[in-house]
Amino acid sequence: MSLLPIRTYEDVMNTVGGFGLYQKICFVFIQMADLFGAFIVFSPLLVAAAPPNWSCSPSNFTNGTNSSQIFHEEISSIVTTWQLVCDKEWIPNVINTIQMTGFFLGAAIFGQLSDSAGRRHTYFFGNLLLVLPCLISAFVPNWYYYAVCRLLTGIGFGGLQVISSVYPLEIVSKQYRSLTGTFGFWAIGQMLLAPMGYFFRKWQTLLIVSCSTSIPFFFGWFFVPESPRWLLQKERYSEAHEILEKIAKKNGRSCPDLNIIKQITVRDDKRVSCMKLWMRKNFKKTAVIGLSWYTVNCTYYVISYNFPHDLINNKYLSLFLIGCVDWPAMLSVIAANRLTGRKNSLFFYTVQAAIGILIILVLNALEKPKNLKILLFIGGLIAKGCTVAAMYVLRIYTAETFPTVVRSSAVALGSMFGCTGSISAPLLLIIFQKFPIGPFLVIFVLFVLMLAFVCFCLNETRNLHLSDSFKEQQAAMKDLDEEKTFDLGELVTTGKKRAVFHLTSQTN
Known part of the structure; x- marks a missing residue:
């Protein structure tokens, strides 16, 4: 038995191994869904690509079809x-809009399903739903x-994005959540x-290979x-x-007794639904996080649709470089979350993304964007990279802001x-x-609003225990407020003592 005092679930995780070998293997399995998700979500860039050279021939009124010889013979796509x-x-x-609508439905369905039926079953069902229809679409x-x-x-995919944001956080200790x-x-x-895509040019083959992985x-x-x-939380x-015993055994650690775990578990008195997110005490947080999710996603796609891709004519290289931009953004978030x-x-x-958008606005206002294309590219790169980073921060921030009983539902709502x-x-x-500068003006205003609301409406969650119930979260917030009040009182008292000492010194 561990000599550490067991008062919270975080203490239990530290005892069995905060991020031991077992959790590392589980983490890799859980996050592998991102890999296959990227294959399937970005495959339309290749699978639905239009040939570079094509033209419409006059309609054949006999059979109602156009000539099939209008296409470039080396291109294979659904087009x-x-x-x-x-x-x-x-x-x-x-079709892309239909797929995006699926993202919305998946987040709505799987968020509530994960909170009611569990993370594991919902997660693997989501993976099956991600891969199997994609494989069938090749035929x-x-x-x-x-x-x-x-x-x-x-x-x-929409469901998996929700669960993969929550699942890993619940099997590690707080220092590894970032x-x-x-x-x-x-x-x-x-x-x-x-x-x-370069080696498997036929679109059916590309789908089969990407799903088979x-x-x-x-x-x-x-x-x-x-x-x-x-x-x-489900008793x-x-x-x-x-x-927990299995995790401890694989990590070479000990596990607290069952009775201790029962004693430290804090549950809500009644059944909690996702509607709790919109109650008076949580409305402010929910609304601000919703605005933040909307802003960063809208910005990401507005920039993506207007990105000066003509600087790179190779679609395979362009796709590779998009991933290269996201990679350093993700790594920077890990460091920034830990440090700040x-x-x-x-x-x-958000500030950096707003600066990138401002660069785009100014250059377009000059009405000479073609002469300053490299600066336009840099502005788009800054805005896109920082928007991706903000997405990563929002995923963990949302999951940490709400308790276990509605955590998946909260991330689903944000999604x-x-x-x-x-x-x-x-x-x-x-x-x-x-x-043309209208969309960038809109998202710039959204970013300014987002900055204001984030500053005044959200609390920091770094180094805080993950709450399992609203009751536990309210108690934690109360303790935090009391701690801040104590610190402020101590500061004022110290200031008064210094003032008295200074006055006495002057008198002497």
């Missing part, structure tokens, strides 16, 4: 397979079935997709456990204790706001088609 050009040119964009006869498959894939909540294989997936991942079902935190103490905290990190990246932002990005571009 060439189902002739999605001319009067069908809108279809690939609609469908027309674009209608393909669109249905992309919708199901989007639902699976690492496990930020580090992932998303950027690696983007970079690996580029050479895969996920097969070893499903063996994690026999290894990755349910979240002990979630089990304790399944014996199961939680068995998992979540709130300050979010503030820093839904983010999906709304990504869906509204192309609408902004359409609305301001004759006023």
